[in-house]
Amino acid sequence: MxxxxxxxxxxxxxxxxxxxxxxxxxxxxxxxxxxxxHADAELKSQSVVVGKAALAEILVGRETNGNWLWIPAAKxxxxxxxxxxxxxxxxxxxxxxQQSPTSRNYFERGAALVALNDFEKAAADFxxxxxxxxxNVPAINDRGTTYRRLGRLDHAKADFDTVIAxxxxxxxxxxxxxxxxxxxxxxxxxMVDLHAALDLDQKFAPxxxxxxxxxxxxxxxxxxxxxxxxxxxIDPAFALAWNNRAWLLATTPNVSHRNGRQAVEFxxxxxELTGYQQADIMDxxxxxxAEAGQFEQAVSVAKGALKxxxxxxxxxxxxxxxxxxAGQPYRQQK
Numbered sequence: 001m002x003x004x005x006x007x008x009x010x011x012x013x014x015x016x017x018x019x020x021x022x023x024x025x026x027x028x029x030x031x032x033x034x035x036x037x038h039a040d041a042e043l044k045s046q047s048v049v050v051g052k053a054a055l056a057e058i059l060v061g062r063e064t065n066g067n068w069l070w071i072p073a074a075k076x077x078x079x080x081x082x083x084x085x086x087x088x089x090x091x092x093x094x095x096x097x098q099q100s101p102t103s104r105n106y107f108e109r110g111a112a113l114v115a116l117n118d119f120e121k122a123a124a125d126f127x128x129x130x131x132x133x134x135x136n137v138p139a140i141n142d143r144g145t146t147y148r149r150l151g152r153l154d155h156a157k158a159d160f161d162t163v164i165a166x167x168x169x170x171x172x173x174x175x176x177x178x179x180x181x182x183x184x185x186x187x188x189x190x191m192v193d194l195h196a197a198l199d200l201d202q203k204f205a206p207x208x209x210x211x212x213x214x215x216x217x218x219x220x221x222x223x224x225x226x227x228x229x230x231x232x233x234i235d236p237a238f239a240l241a242w243n244n245r246a247w248l249l250a251t252t253p254n255v256s257h258r259n260g261r262q263a264v265e266f267x268x269x270x271x272e273l274t275g276y277q278q279a280d281i282m283d284x285x286x287x288x289x290a291e292a293g294q295f296e297q298a299v300s301v302a303k304g305a306l307k308x309x310x311x312x313x314x315x316x317x318x319x320x321x322x323x324x325x326a327g328q329p330y331r332q333q334k
Contacts, residue, residue: 001247001283001316032061032069034083035112037092041083043076050076056111058086060275073237073273090116103133110142119149137163141173148180156180171197171204178210182217190214205235212244221257224248232266239281242270247284250291251332260292279309283317290320290329298324 039055051074053059059078061069068077084092093109110125126143129136144159160177178193191214197207212227228245232238246267249259267285274281282305289298302321309317320330 001280001287001313032064033086034059034061034069035086035089035115036078036082037084037089037108038082041078043071043074043078045076050074053078053082055108056089056115058115059083073275086116101132103129103136103139106132107136107139107142110139110146114142114146114149119146122146123150137166137168141168141176144180145176148176148183153180153183157184169200171200171207174200175204175207175210178207178214182210182214187214187217203234205231205238205241208234209238209241209244212241216248221248221252221254225257237273239270239273239278242266242273243281243284246270246288250284250288251330253331253334258291260288263288264292264294276304277308279305279313279317282308283313283320286317286324287320287330290324295324295327 036053036055036057036059041053042049043051043053053074059071060073061071061078061083063070064080065077067080069080069083070077089112090109093105093112096105097109106125106129110122110129113119113122113125123143123146126139126146129139130143133139140159141163144156144163147153147156147159157177157180160173160180163173164177174193174197178190178197181187181190181193191211194207194211194214197204198211201207208227208231212224212231215221215224215227225245225248228241228248231241232245235241243266246263246265248257249266250263252258264285267281267288270281271278271285276282282301286298286302286305289295289301299321302317302324305317306314306321323330
């Protein structure tokens with residue numbers, strides 16, 4: 001299914017999940033889901049820094065070597081002192097608050113709660129962070145992103161308005177507000193903010209992905225597909241853009257814009273980037289297989305998506321699964 005464009009933290013939270021791979025012996029290496037506890041933690045390969053992980057970023061490691069954990073998705077090693085096991089992350093940040101109840105520590109626990117989809121508690125932590133330091137702009141922005149996930153669009157927009165009014169000129173903030181405008185049904189104002197974001201940085205991939213989502217709403221499918229293409233050219237690890245590009249190519253009612261082969265290729269890429277652990281993205285791969293006439297694979301992937309889907313996702317996936325079992329592809333409504 002089309003994945004929801006997500007608003008971004010100023011700390012640039014991005015979920016990285018390792019691709020599922022087997023080792024040479026045919027046994028799957030143990031996975032180590034962890035959360036980053038230090039901002040800009042370095043990922044290294046042979047002493048060369050290959051990337052930096054954001055605070056509260058979720059990573060999946062495969063093997064350890066002393067104090068280092070291998071992150072296949074990043075093709076680099078991270079120090080284990082920079083991460084904590086995912087099931088112990090909130091306890092870690094809570095201890096930091098107990099030791100020092102500062103705006104920063106509430107902000108960091110809020111970021112961790114967002115990563116774990118606990119948005120009500122995250123919003124409360126961001127509000128506490130702002131109460132302790134009214135000038136904490138990242139906390140205001142990130143509370144806005146959380147309010148959007150909770151459907152409190154007026155509150156979200158107010159926070160993004162505040163961040164921009166205080167002089168922040170970051171493409172992420174304008175993209176965040178654009179997505180709220182889009183949720184409100186104001187496509188024209190969303191495009192104004194997206195143009196502002198891209199004026200600040202033409203290489204800001206999330207703005208191109210959000211532009212693709214806006215173009216879909218406008219019914220400009222060729223431009224939407226092209227905007228998603230630009231997003232993944234800028235950031236080849238942008239699973240959301242790969243997914244939404246594939247979804248359009250597989251399910252658009254306009255036959256001239258469908259391409260089953262490409263849809264399978266792009267949806268597979270999105271699944272690999274998310275470790276086959278996101279039901280909405282697996283649902284897209286199933287639809288792509290169906291568009292390509294590969295109904296056996298479509299049924300298998302859709303059943304896999306159902307196993308990990310949230311309750312609010314299951315009904316739509318089941319409906320599409322029934323189509324695939326009947327040898328029919330899924331088409332979006334015009």
